[in-house]
Amino acid sequence: MNRTDGAVANGSAREADTLGLREAEEPPLTRDDRASLFRLMVMMRASEERGITLYRQGKVPGSFYDGRGQEAISVGSAFVLGPRDRMCILHRDLGAHLVRGVTPDRYLANYMGRAGGVTAGKDGNMHFGDRELGCVGMVSMLPDMALVATGMAMAFKIRREPRVAMTYFGEGSTANGQWHEAMNFAGIHGLPVVFVLENNQFAYSTPNELEFAVDPVERAAGYGFPGVSVDGNDVEAVFEASRVAAERARTGDGPTLIECETMRMHGHGAHDDMSYVPEGMFERWTERDPIDRYARRLVDELGFSADEVEGIRSEVAEYVERGALEALESPMPDPGEATRGVFADEWRPLGDGRAPWSHWSELPERAEAA
Amino acid sequence: MATATAEVTYLEAISDGLREEMRRDESVICIGQDIGAFGGAFKVTDGFFEEFGADRVLDAPLAENAIIGAAVGAAVEGMKPVCEMQFADFIACGFDQLVNVAAKLHYRQGVAVPMVVRLPSGGGFSGGPFHSQNPEAWFLQAPGLKVVAPATADDAKGLLVSAIRDPNPVCFLEHKGLYRNVKGEVPEGDHSVPFGEARVAREGEELTVIGYGSAVHLALRAADELGEDIEVIDLRSLCPLDVDAILASVRKTSKVLVAHEATQSCGVGAEVAALVSERAFEDLDAPVRRLTTPDVPIPFSPPLEQAVLPQLDDIKEACRELLAW
Numbered sequence: 100m101n102r103t104d105g106a107v108a109n110g111s112a113r114e115a116d117t118l119g120l121r122e123a124e125e126p127p128l129t130r131d132d133r134a135s136l137f138r139l140m141v142m143m144r145a146s147e148e149r150g151i152t153l154y155r156q157g158k159v160p161g162s163f164y165d166g167r168g169q170e171a172i173s174v175g176s177a178f179v180l181g182p183r184d185r186m187c188i189l190h191r192d193l194g195a196h197l198v199r200g201v202t203p204d205r206y207l208a209n210y211m212g213r214a215g216g217v218t219a220g221k222d223g224n225m226h227f228g229d230r231e232l233g234c235v236g237m238v239s240m241l242p243d244m245a246l247v248a249t250g251m252a253m254a255f256k257i258r259r260e261p262r263v264a265m266t267y268f269g270e271g272s273t274a275n276g277q278w279h280e281a282m283n284f285a286g287i288h289g290l291p292v293v294f295v296l297e298n299n300q301f302a303y304s305t306p307n308e309l310e311f312a313v314d315p316v317e318r319a320a321g322y323g324f325p326g327v328s329v330d331g332n333d334v335e336a337v338f339e340a341s342r343v344a345a346e347r348a349r350t351g352d353g354p355t356l357i358e359c360e361t362m363r364m365h366g367h368g369a370h371d372d373m374s375y376v377p378e379g380m381f382e383r384w385t386e387r388d389p390i391d392r393y394a395r396r397l398v399d400e401l402g403f404s405a406d407e408v409e410g411i412r413s414e415v416a417e418y419v420e421r422g423a424l425e426a427l428e429s430p431m432p433d434p435g436e437a438t439r440g441v442f443a444d445e446w447r448p449l450g451d452g453r454a455p456w457s458h459w460s461e462l463p464e465r466a467e468a469a
Numbered sequence: 470m471a472t473a474t475a476e477v478t479y480l481e482a483i484s485d486g487l488r489e490e491m492r493r494d495e496s497v498i499c500i501g502q503d504i505g506a507f508g509g510a511f512k513v514t515d516g517f518f519e520e521f522g523a524d525r526v527l528d529a530p531l532a533e534n535a536i537i538g539a540a541v542g543a544a545v546e547g548m549k550p551v552c553e554m555q556f557a558d559f560i561a562c563g564f565d566q567l568v569n570v571a572a573k574l575h576y577r578q579g580v581a582v583p584m585v586v587r588l589p590s591g592g593g594f595s596g597g598p599f600h601s602q603n604p605e606a607w608f609l610q611a612p613g614l615k616v617v618a619p620a621t622a623d624d625a626k627g628l629l630v631s632a633i634r635d636p637n638p639v640c641f642l643e644h645k646g647l648y649r650n651v652k653g654e655v656p657e658g659d660h661s662v663p664f665g666e667a668r669v670a671r672e673g674e675e676l677t678v679i680g681y682g683s684a685v686h687l688a689l690r691a692a693d694e695l696g697e698d699i700e701v702i703d704l705r706s707l708c709p710l711d712v713d714a715i716l717a718s719v720r721k722t723s724k725v726l727v728a729h730e731a732t733q734s735c736g737v738g739a740e741v742a743a744l745v746s747e748r749a750f751e752d753l754d755a756p757v758r759r760l761t762t763p764d765v766p767i768p769f770s771p772p773l774e775q776a777v778l779p780q781l782d783d784i785k786e787a788c789r790e791l792l793a794w
Binding site: 137185217218221222226227228230235236239240245246247248249250251252253254255257258264276277280281283284287366379440441442443444445447448449 | 484524525530532534535538539540541543544545546547548550566569570573574575576577578579580581582583598610612613615636637725734
């Protein structure tokens with residue numbers, strides 16, 4: 100099946116049934132939640148655009164990797180999590196970091212190798228996870244973090260804790276043996292883990308038809324748990340599938356694979372001219388831009404005024420610009436730090452992440468109980 | 470404070486240390502292939518499944534990256550996983566999670582990964598190229614991993630207990646040839662041996678043999694049979710390395726033989742030799758020598774295997790040459 104034209108899998112409705120998504124009513128989102136989803140997607144894009152500017156100004160060592168066009172996935176999925184849930188976030192998923200509480204200044208400082216970056220210069224670009232916000236940052240080998248998230252879920256299950264581990268990988272990663280090891284292990288033990296598969300049509304330059312013979316979402320059944328395909332450019336669709344998957348995990352029903360169909364609208368890195376993308380593909384996906392689409396829906400269907408939506412955009416633009424200035428003021432790390440920190444002196448628990456969904460703030464006793 | 474001792478094998482000492490830590494701390498879990506009801510390929514976890522249950526003694530599928538990777542995640546979340554590679558050789562299949570994820574997490578992000586990887590290593594029983602390796606040097610090139618290799622039953626228990634309590638990923642090399650052939654008095658109850666402290670296994674003035682694991686026993690026998698005034702240093706811990714103990718012995722004897730069963734190039738012997746030449750050159754009366762397996766895979770057939778693994782006669786000959794220098 101050649102899916103590089105970006106068509107959403109035909110089987111999505113049938114697969115959605117396995118999670119009961121069709122029966123679900125309107126997603127349990129308040130007006131404030133919807134404003135948050137929109138704000139976070141806009142913040143991801145604005146932060147990445149600002150980062151690309153810094154890159155072009157020569158302030159970012161190495162290359163630059165962003166997730167333009169994929170904002171709905173990381174924002175919509177991370178939004179469902181409670182404070183004590185845990186995440187392993189990938190390089191196209193800045194939105195998940197922003198949901199959990201990483202601020203744009205620390206993200207941009209990390210790209211510039213500054214002391215104020217999340218890793219304080221120890222690692223670059225998106226290779227970070229804020230331990231104080233319940234995240235373990237990615238490595239370049241993909242999808243290694245699928246196994247780490249599986250292990251966190253294993254700890255939750257052993258301790259009978261109603262917590263969830265969520266992790267991301269691209270469709271390219273599904274070709275790697277570690278993906279199978281993670282799916283199989285999670286399936287055997289029915290672990291509370293949510294696997295978010297971002298099918299952004301290309302693994303660097305390699306299209307879907309050279310990556311797999313069978314859509315990876317269909318493989319979930321082979322591991323004994325549901326797989327569902329959703330429109331990855333629809334933030335509420337991603338939210339709803341993730342919400343159901345997280346609830347399944349929390350209540351002992353085990354893992355879920357959520358395939359989010361999307362398109363990587365920029366190159367693998369800033370150095371990639373994307374000459375391999377078929378003609379017309381960008382144009383088709385631009386029409387489905389997750390941010391513009393949600394902005395229209397907020398105004399047309401969800402009772403927001405155009406001014407409100409524009410207000411969020413300009414408020415975020417100012418916020419990100421302030422963050423960029425802070426990041427630029429952050430010093431470079433002390434070279435003496437280069438040889439420090441190889442070994443730990445003690446184990447400390449990860450901190451808890453921000454959980455902006457109204458469900459958590461309205462039910463503080465639930466967050467505490469978790 | 471432990472006082473009573475019992476004579477146990479090296480293998481029993483590993484079992485005892487692991488069992489006692491699991492009793493003491495419920496966050497300690499075991500994960501590996503066939504370690505559950507079957508008790509493990511070498512029976513290190515015999516009886517564990519019955520005592521601690523399936524949640525804490527996890528039979529893993531045949532997937533070494535899953536074993537190591539899941540252990541990393543569990544460790545980050547406060548468990549203390551002890552992974553068993555069925556044979557040390559199979560860590561090659563879990564290497565990515567070990568060197569890229571586990572080893573670097575603290576440096577990159579301040580996330581401690583308290584886990585142990587038990588590695589039944591070593592040859593001498595026609596295990597062939599995939600069941601006989603001594604892969605310690607692989608790990609020494611991956612900053613962030615601690616590496617220990619006990620030679621005695623006492624250290625097998627004490628170093629394993631320290632490994633479990635350490636907040637870092639620790640590679641624990643347990644030599645299969647020592648499992649049932651080495652016995653010793655081991656303190657009962659709480660007993661730990663700190664990392665980074667070598668042990669003087671035999672005191673002497675004329676020559677220092679530095680080794681670890683199986684080579685320590687070879688060196689002790691050689692020294693006894695030669696009847697010479699040879700000092701034997703058991704490194705015990707390869708990372709961190711007890712540099713002071715090495716240098717102190719070299720300054721005393723002025724002659725050094727480094728012996729190990731692992732292959733030669735860029736191995737522990739190379740590291741120790743470089744260290745001695747950099748830091749104790751003026752104390753030396755002879756070139757530092759290495760006695761190791763040559764740079765070949767471990768062959769299957771007994772005469773071929775014996776031809777490459779260091780033998781008693783080889784170490785005696787090397788000692789004689791250095792003593793005569």
